[in-house]
Amino acid sequence: MSYKIYEINEDLLDVMPQEIRDLQFRATWGNPKRGVMDLPYSKELIEEHSLCAGCPESMALRYILASLPSPEDTIIVNSTGCTSLVFPHIALHTVHSLFGNQNAVASGIKRVLEWRFPDKVKDVVVLAGDGATVDIGLDCTLQSFFRQEKITTICFDNEVYANTGGQESGLTVKGHVFKMAPKGKQWDKVPFWQIAIDSGCHYVARLTVSSPKRVETVIKKAIYVAREVGPTYVHLYTPCILEIGLNSDDGLDEMRQRDKERFAFFEYVSDAAKEVIERKKEEGLL
Amino acid sequence: MQATESVIYNRAGQRVVSPEYLLFEAPRTKHFMTGSEAVKEAVRRASVDASVSYPITPQSEAAHLIGELWVEGYVGVYFRGESEFGVMSEIAGCAMAGARTITTTSGPGTLRAFENFPMWAGTRIPVQLVLMARGVNSPLSIQPDNLEVGFLLDTGCMIWYAENAQDLFDMILAGFVVAEQPDVHVPVITVVDGFFVSHTREAIMLPPDDIALPPYNPYRAPMPVIDAEVPPGRFLRDPFVMKSNYISYATHASWQWEVRSAIERSRPYAKRYLKGLIEEFGDPSAELVFVACGTAAAQAKEAVRLLEDEGIKARVVKLKTIRPFPVEELKGAVKNAKYIFVPEFNVVGWLEREVRRYLYGHSDAEVIGSPRVAGGMTMPAEVIVQEVLKLTGKEVKHVL
Numbered sequence: 069m070s071y072k073i074y075e076i077n078e079d080l081l082d083v084m085p086q087e088i089r090d091l092q093f094r095a096t097w098g099n100p101k102r103g104v105m106d107l108p109y110s111k112e113l114i115e116e117h118s119l120c121a122g123c124p125e126s127m128a129l130r131y132i133l134a135s136l137p138s139p140e141d142t143i144i145v146n147s148t149g150c151t152s153l154v155f156p157h158i159a160l161h162t163v164h165s166l167f168g169n170q171n172a173v174a175s176g177i178k179r180v181l182e183w184r185f186p187d188k189v190k191d192v193v194v195l196a197g198d199g200a201t202v203d204i205g206l207d208c209t210l211q212s213f214f215r216q217e218k219i220t221t222i223c224f225d226n227e228v229y230a231n232t233g234g235q236e237s238g239l240t241v242k243g244h245v246f247k248m249a250p251k252g253k254q255w256d257k258v259p260f261w262q263i264a265i266d267s268g269c270h271y272v273a274r275l276t277v278s279s280p281k282r283v284e285t286v287i288k289k290a291i292y293v294a295r296e297v298g299p300t301y302v303h304l305y306t307p308c309i310l311e312i313g314l315n316s317d318d319g320l321d322e323m324r325q326r327d328k329e330r331f332a333f334f335e336y337v338s339d340a341a342k343e344v345i346e347r348k349k350e351e352g353l354l
Numbered sequence: 355m356q357a358t359e360s361v362i363y364n365r366a367g368q369r370v371v372s373p374e375y376l377l378f379e380a381p382r383t384k385h386f387m388t389g390s391e392a393v394k395e396a397v398r399r400a401s402v403d404a405s406v407s408y409p410i411t412p413q414s415e416a417a418h419l420i421g422e423l424w425v426e427g428y429v430g431v432y433f434r435g436e437s438e439f440g441v442m443s444e445i446a447g448c449a450m451a452g453a454r455t456i457t458t459t460s461g462p463g464t465l466r467a468f469e470n471f472p473m474w475a476g477t478r479i480p481v482q483l484v485l486m487a488r489g490v491n492s493p494l495s496i497q498p499d500n501l502e503v504g505f506l507l508d509t510g511c512m513i514w515y516a517e518n519a520q521d522l523f524d525m526i527l528a529g530f531v532v533a534e535q536p537d538v539h540v541p542v543i544t545v546v547d548g549f550f551v552s553h554t555r556e557a558i559m560l561p562p563d564d565i566a567l568p569p570y571n572p573y574r575a576p577m578p579v580i581d582a583e584v585p586p587g588r589f590l591r592d593p594f595v596m597k598s599n600y601i602s603y604a605t606h607a608s609w610q611w612e613v614r615s616a617i618e619r620s621r622p623y624a625k626r627y628l629k630g631l632i633e634e635f636g637d638p639s640a641e642l643v644f645v646a647c648g649t650a651a652a653q654a655k656e657a658v659r660l661l662e663d664e665g666i667k668a669r670v671v672k673l674k675t676i677r678p679f680p681v682e683e684l685k686g687a688v689k690n691a692k693y694i695f696v697p698e699f700n701v702v703g704w705l706e707r708e709v710r711r712y713l714y715g716h717s718d719a720e721v722i723g724s725p726r727v728a729g730g731m732t733m734p735a736e737v738i739v740q741e742v743l744k745l746t747g748k749e750v751k752h753v754l
Binding site: 166 | 403404406430431433435436437439440441443444445446447448449450451452453469470473477578580581582583584585586
């Protein structure tokens, strides 16, 4: 258990900023039952975020960080994009490396941590956008699935390159007009959840982040299965309200609408994953 | 290791000795092997934690042999990545997580991986890349050619150049020692010419294989290791990255300067563990000087012997490090030079440019970027001699 790294030297307590002191005294460490219900009562592992007001991705990040079963032993790897603006605000070990190499970096970290700490569980979680996961990083993403790396990959699908100003991505819906697709996208949205299953993921879920509790359950399942079995993949719809012309308070409604159609909740669980999930349920951890 | 010290073993069961003992004091025995096999023998004695591989000629054999070491328990983590881009990112992950890490590549692989090299340097990871130089596309070539080294010069990585298998063995061990110094802590790229060194068998002196370098201690690193055992490095209300303000620009710029400064700070360590940044060969009073690295230096040494037969005194200044560039050493070594020849295995003459840049205003000698071969051509000593005689206006006597 390494949450002791957040303990502040007593002599420095009075000069440390409030949010750093809160991390020691009000954050939820060492409690695998932590979850989104703690959000109003405990110190979050994300400080202020620098995304647009009302951005559903910021909601997703808060729910995910609140749901990590063992944040004190979790490494988060990300890629360039809107998410990378948030990473300096996260109180865990995070890595931003390049464009689209997040699953390769995560593979190296996970394997070395298993070698250096054979008696400890260190979770490695990848958080990246649709461009990083499915376009520029497709090779590294899929190859980490093929190699059965024990990492959890979470894709924030906003169906567009948002941080660069709204260009078409592989996950854009056919016909949608974005920059670089001025006549509308000419081909179908990539069904990446299905590709993840075919590529060897043991737990795959597709959902919006309209329901915090459901996000928590999915994230916990994905991390527990990755620990013991192999790669897991979570596909989250986090619409870019800016690029699709919605107001700051429209994000939730947009997700609730998509809950009924192309982001209807979908879950795949392999036999090996089922065993883990059942056991964790019996242990009261799910 | 002194008798009074307690004996420490690494995870492979080898006795841990000091770098000085391993490199300079341990008894050595003579072996006959290729450059690729020399890589294996160096890695065997380097307490390596992780390596990731990918096939490309001519470095594949070295990568296979590191895999054998993994099977034998000398290397902790080993697998084949998806491409050089993926491999260099995986290597970065391994190093961030606290591993002593090595990989190998060549030519097109180097170019495919390129985005990673400045990232390695900026992340301050002391990884080692053994680069077995090969021509880059197009047209397709698998032959020796070191154009790619010219591309790597400003990535923020240290660049060392080995002449032969012996150099390569010693440089790989010294490379980890120097790169991992807390005030250096940048990657080291150890270059050899593909095929000429990787595939050629030569005599090499090796210390015993039951001793090894002290294991890497990631907690001496200037950046927090990504293992959740130390406080995270960044938790800021207001991240400077990507903000359009002066602090953001200044932070990025000063970090880049710091990476270059780290390379400068490697000089005393490299001098110690490489026994100098240059090696001099031939008559110290000669006015004709070859400045070269790698196989070109080896061929220049042969040319010095032939030139002796022509009655011409010549010498070779072999550069062991290109980054840091041995500026003061080179200035001293060419004090009496009238002609400086820079023989190279590439069409652009990146070493000639470097020599001109650093000697500008410090030498009256004429710098001649010749001979230059590429695309897999060899550089016979006779060609060097002919070129020298032609360009210095001397009559060709023996060499045809």
